[in-house]
């Protein structure tokens with residue numbers, strides 16, 4: 001598999017819950033996808049093998065088989081993922097959106113496993129057109145879908161202002177929502193959710209696991225964490241241990257020890 005994401009990008013995904021890749025898709029294919037997206041086509045059955053979901057001869061079928069896109073998907077969910085659902089999200093021209101912060105996965109409490117969502121922007125999406133907003137690093141905060149919709153100005157919130165052909169890929173649990181479209185053009189964003197079929201361990205390019213940049217990436221402060229930063233960092237280290245197959249990974253001066261040291265066990269070992 002080519003075009004696997006780097007170890008550093010995987011650490012960014014763990015810390016922030018999303019990655020952004022510009023210029024993933026050639027202009028003519030962006031245009032063809034935009035045309036095809038106007039016909040939704042209906043949901044496929046949840047759990048259909050992703051490979052069988054879109055035929056190779058369609059624009060979207062071609063999109064998902066671009067080596068860079070295939071490498072991105074493989075890096076995060078591994079081989080043979082399953083289709084969950086898709087949507088061609090439309091925010092019509094001159095549509096104002098009120099508070100709508102939410103989390104898609106209301107009942108997903110699996111440890112380590114995570115679904116991904118791909119957000120593809122087939123046309124230039126300037127600031128005034130909206131673009132999905134996200135709250136980076138919020139994917140360890142399980143809430144009940146729209147329970148958080150009153151939160152509008154979370155520190156660190158960012159949104160997709162991007163050129164045509166941009167892909168965002170994000171952990172399904174990331175807090176997000178749609179923004180207003182102040183332009184005279186409809187805005188489309190194609191969303192696709194995928195499920196892994198096996199443990200999400202070591203599917204990315206693991207050649208740079210020892211890069212000293214990685215603990216700094218895991219320590220990223222997005223703005224909203226405040227005093228909860230230590231808690232967030234623990235969750236990130238746990239997930240990083242899992243995806244990178246390093247069960248004893250730690251940062252700083254044995255940061256995780258406070259939680260993992262158990263006097264009783266140490267006593268038993270001393271015999």
Ligand SMILES: [Fe+2]
Pocket residue numbers: 102103104176177
């Ligand atoms: Fe959503």
